[in-house]
Amino acid sequence: MDDVSAPATPPAGTYDDLPDHHGLLSAAAVAESEHADLLRRHQASLFPSVKLNFAEPIELRRGERQYVYDADGRQYLDFFGGIVSIPSGHAIPEITDAIKAQVDRMVHTTTLFLIRSQIELAERIRAMTPPKLDKVLFVNSGSEANEAAFMIASLARGSGELIALRHAYHGRSFATGGASQTPWRASNLSPLQVHHVGNPYCYRCPWEKTYPSCGLLCARDVEQVITTSTSGHPAAFVAEPIQGVGGFVTPPPEYFVAVKEILDRHGIPFVCDEVQTGWGRIGVADFGFQAYGVEPDVVVFAKGLANGVPIGGVIATDELASSIRSLSLSTFGGNPLATTAALANLNYIATHNLRENARVVGDYLKERLWGLAERYGTIGDVRGLGLMVGVELVADRTSKVPAPEVAVRVLDGAKRRGLLVGKGGLHGNVLRLSPPLIIDRSDVDAAVEALDGALAEASAA
Numbered sequence: 001m002d003d004v005s006a007p008a009t010p011p012a013g014t015y016d017d018l019p020d021h022h023g024l025l026s027a028a029a030v031a032e033s034e035h036a037d038l039l040r041r042h043q044a045s046l047f048p049s050v051k052l053n054f055a056e057p058i059e060l061r062r063g064e065r066q067y068v069y070d071a072d073g074r075q076y077l078d079f080f081g082g083i084v085s086i087p088s089g090h091a092i093p094e095i096t097d098a099i100k101a102q103v104d105r106m107v108h109t110t111t112l113f114l115i116r117s118q119i120e121l122a123e124r125i126r127a128m129t130p131p132k133l134d135k136v137l138f139v140n141s142g143s144e145a146n147e148a149a150f151m152i153a154s155l156a157r158g159s160g161e162l163i164a165l166r167h168a169y170h171g172r173s174f175a176t177g178g179a180s181q182t183p184w185r186a187s188n189l190s191p192l193q194v195h196h197v198g199n200p201y202c203y204r205c206p207w208e209k210t211y212p213s214c215g216l217l218c219a220r221d222v223e224q225v226i227t228t229s230t231s232g233h234p235a236a237f238v239a240e241p242i243q244g245v246g247g248f249v250t251p252p253p254e255y256f257v258a259v260k261e262i263l264d265r266h267g268i269p270f271v272c273d274e275v276q277t278g279w280g281r282i283g284v285a286d287f288g289f290q291a292y293g294v295e296p297d298v299v300v301f302a303k304g305l306a307n308g309v310p311i312g313g314v315i316a317t318d319e320l321a322s323s324i325r326s327l328s329l330s331t332f333g334g335n336p337l338a339t340t341a342a343l344a345n346l347n348y349i350a351t352h353n354l355r356e357n358a359r360v361v362g363d364y365l366k367e368r369l370w371g372l373a374e375r376y377g378t379i380g381d382v383r384g385l386g387l388m389v390g391v392e393l394v395a396d397r398t399s400k401v402p403a404p405e406v407a408v409r410v411l412d413g414a415k416r417r418g419l420l421v422g423k424g425g426l427h428g429n430v431l432r433l434s435p436p437l438i439i440d441r442s443d444v445d446a447a448v449e450a451l452d453g454a455l456a457e458a459s460a461a
């Protein structure tokens with residue numbers, strides 16, 4: 001059994017004034033041994049399924065705008081933003097001041113009491129979404145929010161069947177895991193019977209067709225699955241407008257209109273998982289469903305809403321929201337701290353026009369990445385909207401064989417050059433770039449320069 005008693009609990013105080021336990025060791029050696037100790041304690045005490053990035057994982061101690069700093073004070077340009085969760089940037093005074101003031105007043109009350117900031121946030125979200133969506137439920141994470149969406153659709157429709165896209169990710173809980181792609185499905189059990197349809201993933205079309213001459217077989221597959229594999233009365237169809245964990249897979253522009261027409265004919269609700277795409281990240285609209293020109297019946301949100309403070313929720317039609325007849329509450333859902341943070345964050349996004357910035361700077365990022373693709377055959381595809389940009393890495397452009405080992409090397413190489421990026425995709429071969437929406441063209445230039453160096457090194461290895 002692991003020895004959890006040694007070393008003793010970390011010293012009190014800030015990490016910056018850790019005492020020198022090591023006598024004659026140099027400051028660098030002390031830092032390294034403390035870092036190794038932290039890593040060992042992580043492995044000893046946390047679930048093994050919780051993985052760390054990088055061959056040499058780092059501890060981030062501080063953030064400021066688009067930058068984060070590790071335990072040695074090293075600065076990184078943060079192009080992953082806490083997994084697509086920091087739209088306004090780190091430690092933004094307009095947001096943190098509101099949070100601090102709320103902490104001083106009161107952190108928590110529960111939904112048994114009126115919470116002014118919660119009500120205001122619900123009204124704000126109603127104003128940002130179609131009028132038919134008029135009831136909000138707040139929870140604490142994206143998984144919990146999708147659970148709630150699946151629950152209300154399932155209750156309203158008297159059905160335990162769900163249609164989802166291949167390569168999707170909807171969360172780590174029982175029902176959401178069942179709707180997600182293979183590496184994230186911890187269990188073969190699920191409270192729902194999930195039918196997966198072919199993915200609108202043009203770079204790897206399941207039918208090996210080419211857009212637009214494909215005739216949108218991916219959309220037509222939804223009807224095929226409804227009529228051949230379900231009872232004909234599924235609870236809902238769920239999809240991310242752009243798949244996040246799946247590798248920023250970006251469906252063709254007509255996809256959701258075509259699918260919605262099929263769903264409407266069969267009376268099936270559309271649950272739109274905007275956990276990664278919401279709040280201006282995609283530049284062209286506040287939400288993915290707006291960019292694709294459709295109106296969902298339920299919108300699921302989390303991640304970036306409170307700029308890093310845990311929150312999640314759904315907005316649904318009155319009919320779907322009213323399907324819960326039992327008692328139901330979420331102790332922390334929409335608590336004063338989280339909803340105050342969310343309101344301050346939405347204000348910051350609006351007053352600094354961050355959505356428009358995401359559109360303009362995101363287009364520039366894609367242009368620069370396509371420039372890199374001219375020099376690196378390992379870049380198979382560049383895709384996404386706004387500041388949600390994926391770079392799919394392949395062995396070569398003809399075979400398109402996924403190159404996850406190159407992605408691992410690029411992530412490490414970028415980190416050594418002061419840039420943090422994420423990765424995703426079924427094979428882990430897609431770089432995910434999702435920086436705070438405050439970045440400008442000079443940040444893009446710095447990121448592309450770091451990626452250039454990392455790609456050169458990774459390709460030579």
Ligand SMILES: Cc1ncc(COP(=O)(O)O)c(C=O)c1O
Binds near residue numbers: 142144275276303
């Ligand atoms: C699209 C999507 N839905 C749901 C979730 C689950 O959110 P959480 O990790 O907050 O439970 C995620 C998380 O990455 C996500 O990307």
